Amino acid sequence: MRNLLAALLLSFSALLAAGPANAQGQTASQPGAAEAEKYINSIRTLKARFVQSNPNGSVVQGTLYVRRPGRMRFEYDPPSQLKIVADGSQVTMWDIANKDFGQWPIGWTAASFLVKEPLSLSGDLQVEKSERSDGMLHLTLSQAKKPQEGKVIVRLGENPMVLRGWTIIDNRGNHVNVSLQDVQAGMQLADQLFKFDGPDASIIRRGGN
Numbered sequence: 001m002r003n004l005l006a007a008l009l010l011s012f013s014a015l016l017a018a019g020p021a022n023a024q025g026q027t028a029s030q031p032g033a034a035e036a037e038k039y040i041n042s043i044r045t046l047k048a049r050f051v052q053s054n055p056n057g058s059v060v061q062g063t064l065y066v067r068r069p070g071r072m073r074f075e076y077d078p079p080s081q082l083k084i085v086a087d088g089s090q091v092t093m094w095d096i097a098n099k100d101f102g103q104w105p106i107g108w109t110a111a112s113f114l115v116k117e118p119l120s121l122s123g124d125l126q127v128e129k130s131e132r133s134d135g136m137l138h139l140t141l142s143q144a145k146k147p148q149e150g151k152v153i154v155r156l157g158e159n160p161m162v163l164r165g166w167t168i169i170d171n172r173g174n175h176v177n178v179s180l181q182d183v184q185a186g187m188q189l190a191d192q193l194f195k196f197d198g199p200d201a202s203i204i205r206r207g208g209n
Contacts, residue, residue, distance in 0.1 A: 030130040032137045036154065037121045039161045040114065044068055045189050046163070048180040055174040064180065069117030070106060071194035085196055086115065092196045096208040101201045113141065113154065114163075135159065155179075 046066040053059050062076035070088035082095040086106050093102045106112060113119055121127050121141070128151065129140040137156045143149060153167040165179040198204060 030127040030139070032130050032132065032156075032158075033121050033127040033139060035161060036137060036139055036156055037119055039156070040119050040163070041117075043114075043163075043185055045187055046114075046183065046185045047187060047189070048163075048183040050074070050165070051179045051181070053175075053177040053179075055176065065189055065193050066114050067189050067194060068115050070115050072115050073193050083198065085194060087194050087196070092198075094196075094198045094201075094204050096199070096204050099205050099207045101204045113152070113166075132158075136164065137161075 043066065045068070046064070048064050049061065050064045051059060051061050060076055060080055060082075062074055062080070065071075065073040065075070070086060072084075072086040072091075074082075074084040076082040079097075080095070081097045082093070082100075084091060084093045086092075089106060091104045091106050093104075094100065106115070113125075121139075126142060126144045127139050128142045129138075131138040135158055137158055139154045139156070140151055141154060142151045149171050151169045153169070155164040155166060156162065157164050162183050163180060164183075165177070167178070168176040199208065
């Protein structure tokens with residue numbers, strides 16, 4: 001499980017830790033990129049069911065909560081005890097069953113594009129490729145200075161635009177795919193959703209004993 005979490009949380013770290021934009025025109029050069037940037041920046045809150053496919057072939061499901069800026073929660077369905085919460089400054093991951101606990105700056109997480117305020121798809125973070133098919137827009141994002149360090153393919157439905165998921169590809173070619181269903185936006189989400197609400201880290205590392 002630790003390797004899968006690392007793929008989800010850290011494989012795209014260099015891209016999403018990118019600094020302020022220092023180049024112009026990247027967004028405008030790719031069809032649909034400006035519309036996608038505007039749509040993501042318009043999101044204040046979002047809730048969706050997700051299905052996550054991992055590099056080892058396993059599939060897990062759960063509920064995603066987003067409140068921009070900076071807040072996000074992945075709540076995995078039982079029997080998994082995995083939870084991932086971003087509180088605006090850092091991400092905490094814990095899984096009592098697997099004795100896993102970790103914390104990272106939010107800029108190191110693969111889904112940070114969802115909560116970055118504002119999201120800018122130009123400069124250091126660039127749209128490498130844009131594709132449209134069957135009413136879907138696929139944007140491949142990479143770090144302008146280090147494109148070899150990973151990519152994320154963001155998938156959006158069009159007319160109206162809605163986030164449908166993303167695929168993380170790390171520098172070894174491993175894929176983590178997240179598909180969203182029942183996407184809702186604009187609802188009230190409680191502050192508590194975006195706070196670490198697990199036991200002490202030492203208890204988690206002992207497996208809850």
